[in-house]
Amino acid sequence: MDNDTKLLNLALDAGEIMLKSGAETQRVQDTMLRILSMSGREKIEALAMSTMLIVSLPREDKGPLSMARGVQDRSVNFEKICAVNSMSRAFVSGEITLEEATSRMLEIHHAPKFAPSLRVLAYGLTSGGFTMVYNGTPLDGVAAFVIGMALGLMVLGNGAWKAPYFFSSFTGGVITGILAIFFHALMPSTQIDMIVIGSIMPLLPGITLTKAIRDVLEGNFISGNSKLMEALLVACAIAGGVAIVLGVFVAFGGQPYDTASLEAVSNSILAFGGF
Numbered sequence: 652m653d654n655d656t657k658l659l660n661l662a663l664d665a666g667e668i669m670l671k672s673g674a675e676t677q678r679v680q681d682t683m684l685r686i687l688s689m690s691g692r693e694k695i696e697a698l699a700m701s702t703m704l705i706v707s708l709p710r711e712d713k714g715p716l717s718m719a720r721g722v723q724d725r726s727v728n729f730e731k732i733c734a735v736n737s738m739s740r741a742f743v744s745g746e747i748t749l750e751e752a753t754s755r756m757l758e759i760h761h762a763p764k765f766a767p768s769l770r771v772l773a774y775g776l777t778s779g780g781f782t783m784v785y786n787g788t789p790l791d792g793v794a795a796f797v798i799g800m801a802l803g804l805m806v807l808g809n810g811a812w813k814a815p816y817f818f819s820s821f822t823g824g825v826i827t828g829i830l831a832i833f834f835h836a837l838m839p840s841t842q843i844d845m846i847v848i849g850s851i852m853p854l855l856p857g858i859t860l861t862k863a864i865r866d867v868l869e870g871n872f873i874s875g876n877s878k879l880m881e882a883l884l885v886a887c888a889i890a891g892g893v894a895i896v897l898g899v900f901v902a903f904g905g906q907p908y909d910t911a912s913l914e915a916v917s918n919s920i921l922a923f924g925g926f
Contacts, residue, residue, distance in 0.1 A: 657749055658749065659687075659706050662697065663706055665683060665735050666699055666706075667704060668731055668735050670722045670725075672726065672727065673732065675862045675865050676701075686752075687706060688743065692709055694709050695707065701874050702721060704719065704721075705719045730762075734762070739752075767807055771804055774799040774853045778849050779793065779795045779796030781795070788841065798827055798830045798831065798834075798846065799850055802827065805826060806819055817884055821892045824889040824892020826892075827851055827892070827893055828893040828894075831843050860882040862878055863875050
């Protein structure tokens, strides 16, 4: 493999890790361009979209060399983004060679993730904490904590089974609605709207919406609009899952909430989803 191909692969590896870890499109493109600039050539190209990376190097003797890579998995890992940024800066400044940069990219790619138990606990703490922030009672917080942990287990399971992307959002809404009704039945003093609002917080597409706005403001309209649509669909999937469960429960004679509570749940999902 010649150095041009190695350089393109390094740029794609860096872009892929950053895109998978939640970096915005402009940062991904800038990092890939910096890496490609080490070729010493002009008119280098790097394009990042929500699910695709494309890089190109001009070559006088053989014509341009271009490579593309699809990106499907998405998560949030700012530690990996910082590690890739540090690697690219070291490479561009000449502190490390191409081989060393490639080796460091492999280390970043295979870096251990947070333990599943810790991730599940984080879901629970986030859900319970937000419930308390929004004036929920301690019992509401406990219920949301348990539901949040259940959602964490669901997300891990869907990731292992390669479930469709929006399936987790809709399923999360259904699970939240069912468990909120269950806890309300066990503890009638709990507020179902507070439980639902707090529990769904880890699922809301706040980061996706933020990246979408940044992409649009920076002129990356394709990526920005696709992320806006993604955030809207996720928010609607969550709201739809919760609404179906509560609607079925009421249809069979249950009365877990009043009209104001239902409106609060819907408005909160759309508000914190960015809509």
